[in-house]
Structure formats: structure tokens, C-alpha cells
Amino acid sequence: MILLTGFEPFGGDGFNPSRAIAFRAAEMLAERAIRARAAELPCVFALAPARLNELVDEHEPDVVISLGLAAGRDALSLEKVAINHVDARIPDNAGDQPIDRQVLPGGANAYFSTLPLKGALLALTPATDPGKQAGSQVRAEISYSAGTFVCNQVFYTLMHRLDGNPGTRGGFIHVPWLEANDPRIEIHARAVADIAVLALGTGPEPAFSAGRES
Template structure:
């Protein structure tokens, strides 16, 4: 089974993105030629285009897109992407959508076809905090998940895809004041390993 795992470039005021750091460490620590990784731009529309192009290039059976959700305290596996994009901060190309559909002919939302609940249960069993998330926001992360599922529903119905949000890593919160949660990178890498194992064992929902 070929699995593509992606992580984002840093965005906002951050100079690091834990999604890409965790993905890089994951790949370096496993000996599996069927696991592919790709760093993608934090840019509306372009992120999805890069992921889909890479998935087709490697003929991926499954895509696990990974992003940063600063402020969350656990690994959160996204259940659904919604057909809406809106942000108060620009993406890395300066785009600031004020509220519009991602796909004019798309459904209001598309549910990930990864085994979301089993992934979360298995991550928790390993001792890493994890939850199912029912909102991926309205930033680039949500647009990516929605567009991947839109593409799968229309063109490649056998492919699996989903999205996982990771918290800040400790070095990102040092100067952010009190009560900002973070998680060690080792826990994040472990969560991604378990995600891969679960997908290989169970396939989609």
C-alpha cells in the first residue's frame, strides 16, 4: 500500500511547522519505500494542487495530510471538510478569502474515508492524547481536506484521504504566555506511525 504523507510550510508568525517536522522524522525513522512525503505550501488552492499532483505521481493509495493547529492540546483527526474558506490572516501568498465556497458544484461537506475513529482509538492506546475533530476550520487545512475528498468522489473513488492536526511543539509556545498547550515531537511522530499502521490494517471506513 502506497501512502503519501504531507506537511505544511510555516505560516503566520511561526518559523517552524510541527506537521512537516514530524513527517520528516517519521520518514527518516522507517524503512518503507511505499511511504512518500512531501512538504506543501500554506497557500489556498496551491496546497491541494501540489498534493494531488504528487499523489498521482507516486500512485498513492492513501493520503494523510498533516497540519498545525496551534491552541489544540491533542492530536486531532479530522472527520469532515466543509465547502467554505474564510480567514482573518493571509496565507503565504497573501490571499485572505472573506467567505466563499471552495467548489461551486461541491457538496456542503465531505467526510474523510480514513478509519478516523479507529486511528484515534489506537493513538490513545499508545498513550498519546488524541481526539476526533468535527471542524478543520476554514483556512488552508480545511480547503485541502475538502478538495481531496471532492477529487476522490469525482475521479478516484478508491483512494483514501484524510487530515490530521498537530499541536504546537514546546519551542513554539515559550514566548506565547501561559496556558498555551504544546506536545513533544516524539508523540506526534508516534501518532503518525500508528495512523499508517491503522490504515494498512483496516483500509478505509
């Protein structure tokens, strides 16, 4: 069972591509006869973690992938690290703007994603698979900062929930800004579905550098 989440629109926008991609990816997985559910999370600090936990309780998934919008990026960002820190640049949809606050008081400083990030990057990056048709390609990267807004809060909440539970893999992916009618939503949804399927497997991660100097 695969659980995918995306966020409602925020910051005055009327659309959030993370939600559209999550729901389309769930449809694609169902078309492959893989059990999957998609759900929308509120972009509200006081509500998003509880809603995520409700969904995990309800569906008992094998894989959980939460998606969020990173409007300033131009690639699918496979997030590596969730930090126990909130520092909101803008208010959430309830008007809350916490500054220098922990996601979970007394919790671990950080958690790592348990998704097969390098395996996913190898599968998705066009340069590693020249046989792919151009229309199916998606730019992807491993990111080492999920920000300090509700996205990171949800990512941290998820990884805290899954800590010590090797039977469930989870993580977070940031998607770039896309308009509602952008055909790349289909491409990104297919990429997310492929990552979810990869996460169902148990193979070792490939060993290659995806680090950054800055």
C-alpha cells in the first residue's frame, strides 16, 4: 500500500501542483494494480501533522511519500534531511508564522529519508538513461534542505513516526511550480509513481556521489 500526500494551495495561490501530482501518481499506480491512496494536507502548522498521522493510521502503508511545492526550484527535489526546526518566512493558511520553534520539542535534531533516493535519481536523471524519450524525462536532484516551513514540518513528523519501523519507508519530494494545465504534471506524476514502486523493493542503494560543495 502506497500513501501519497500533497498540499492545498497557500500563499495566495489558487493551485498547488504537489496535490495534483500526488493524486495523478496514485491513479497511475492503481492502473498498474498497485494499491495507492492520495490525500490533501492543510498548509497549516497546527493541523498538518495530525492529518498525516491520521492517514498513516487509516491506511497502514508500506511506503509514504509526501509532496510539497518549492516554487523557486526547477527540478524534482528528492529530500534527504528533515530537521527539527520551524522558521516560517510567510504565514500559513491560518495566519500562523512560528519563528525558531521545534517541530517536536525534545525530539531528534534530524531524520533522514528512508526512500531509495540515489536509486530514484539514477532511474530518473536523463543523462543516466539515454534510451528514454525526451518527453518522458524529468529533471531530478537530491536536496539536503527541505526548508523550514510546513513541508519540513510534515517531513519531520513522518520520519519521527516511522523511526524504528523498518517495515515502512517514507520521505518527502519537493516539486517545482507548474500551472494547472502544464503537461509536465503528468511527467512528474509518473516519476513519483516510479519512485514509489522502487521504494517497495528491498535492493541496495547504488553507490555514487550526489553531494554538493555548497
